[in-house]
Structure formats: C-alpha cells, structure tokens
Amino acid sequence: xxTLDPVSDAAAYQAFLLAALGEDDPAVAQxxxxxxxxxxxxxxxxxxxxxxxxxxxxxxxxxxxxLDGELVTSARYRWILCEDQPDLVGYDQDxxxxxxDHGAGDPEALLEFxxxxxxxxxxxxxxxTPEDRERVGLHRERGPESYSLQxxxxxxxxxxxxxxxxxxxxxxRALG
Numbered sequence: 001x002x003t004l005d006p007v008s009d010a011a012a013y014q015a016f017l018l019a020a021l022g023e024d025d026p027a028v029a030q031x032x033x034x035x036x037x038x039x040x041x042x043x044x045x046x047x048x049x050x051x052x053x054x055x056x057x058x059x060x061x062x063x064x065x066x067l068d069g070e071l072v073t074s075a076r077y078r079w080i081l082c083e084d085q086p087d088l089v090g091y092d093q094d095x096x097x098x099x100x101d102h103g104a105g106d107p108e109a110l111l112e113f114x115x116x117x118x119x120x121x122x123x124x125x126x127x128x129t130p131e132d133r134e135r136v137g138l139h140r141e142r143g144p145e146s147y148s149l150q151x152x153x154x155x156x157x158x159x160x161x162x163x164x165x166x167x168x169x170x171x172x173r174a175l176g
Contacts, residue, residue, distance in 0.1 A: 010142035014149070017156030020163075026155035027125055033158045034115045037063055040165050041107045049103050052171035057097060059172075060110075062165035064102025065093055066158065067114045073154050074117050077124060080137040080147045088139040125151055 021029060041048060044059045051058045057065065072091055079086035097103075102110075133148040145153075 010139075014142065014153060017153045017160065020156035020159040021152055024155070026152045027122055029155040030118060030122060030158060033066075033162070034111060034118060036158075036162050037066070037111060037114065040162070040169065041111070044169050047169060047172045048107065050172045051103075052168055052175065057164070057168065058103050059165045059168050060105060060107060061097050061102045062161050062168060063107070063110055063114075064100065064105055065097050066161050067102075067110055067117075068093065068096045068100070069154065069157050069161075070114055070117045070121070073150060074121055076137060076150055077121060077147060080135050080150065081124075081128070081132055085144075086137045088137040088145065090139065090141040 040059055040063065048060045049058050051061075068091070076088050079088065128147070133151070134146050136144045136146050137150070139145050
C-alpha cells in the first residue's frame with residue numbers, strides 16, 4: 001500500500017508530487033531513477049519482497065508500482081501528443097500491485113522494462129516543442145493536464161516512491 005500518499009484530493013495530489021520535484025528539471029530527475037532503483041534492489045537483497053506490515057508494500061512492490069506508473073504515463077503522453085484533448089483514464093494502484101503480483105516479480109525484468117520505457121519517454125520529451133508540451137489531456141479524476149504537467153508529476157512520483165521504498169527497507173530491517 002502507498003503509505004506516503006496521504007492525499008485524495010486531485011489538486012492536493014498534484015501539489016504533493018510537484019513539491020517532491022521542486023524546481024528541479026524533471027528530465028534530469030527522471031534520468032536518475034533507474035540507477036536509484038538498481039541501488040535499492042541490490043541493497044534490499046533477501047528483504048526485497050518483505051512487507052514491513054500487513055497491507056504495506058514491499059520494496060519490490062514499490063518498484064513494481066513505479067513501473068505501472070511509467071507504463072500508464074507513457075500511454076498518456078502519446079495520447080496527449082497525438083489526439084485532441086484525449087480522455088486519460090486513472091487506475092487503482094493497489095489493485096494493480098496485487099493483481100500483477102509485483103511482489104513475486106523478477107527485479108531484473110522490472111529494471112529492464114522500466115529502463116527501456118524511461119529512455120523512450122525521455123527521448124520523446126527531448127524531441128517535443130514548447131507547443132507540444134502544452135497540449136492537454138482530460139484526466140478523469142484530476143481534470144485537464146498538459147503533457148508538461150504529466151512529465152513533471154512523474155518526476156515527483158519517482159521521488160516519492162523511491163523514498164517510500166527506502167523507508168520500507170529500513171522498516172523491514174528494524175523488525176529483524
């Protein structure tokens with residue numbers, strides 16, 4: 001479960017993610033995520049799949065959620081860039097983590113898939129114009145969001161869940 005996301009209001013959720021990014025360049029911030037995930041996987045070792053408490057996510061489940069976020073956002077970027085004000089569907093993150101059994105996933109496959117998508121998304125960002133970045137999709141839960149906003153949100157999302165995964169590892173180690 002995502003214990004570091006205490007907000008349910010759409011504007012508050014956006015502000016929460018944007019605050020995690022701060023004034024940093026979102027492309028630069030996102031370019032560090034795969035290496036940070038690798039470090040967490042290596043450090044977690046045998047604790048990778050251990051939940052600190054029932055109902056909370058393990059390190060592997062946190063990273064699996066980040067993969068889901070990248071996959072969903074990848075599609076949203078493309079819809080926004082190619083269609084006029086497309087409908088952007090939300091998703092139930094806990095249902096995805098459980099339904100896709102991220103806790104049992106292969107960390108190397110996760111890193112490979114995440115890394116490939118992230119490289120493609122960073123390349124796409126670098127090729128877009130300022131006008132492209134202001135194109136808007138209509139998120140069903142949060143309302144109008146530009147490509148630029150979506151791109152900044154995922155930078156904050158990375159940071160929030162890397163902190164969550166690190167805190168999870170520390171909590172697991174404190175238990176045993």
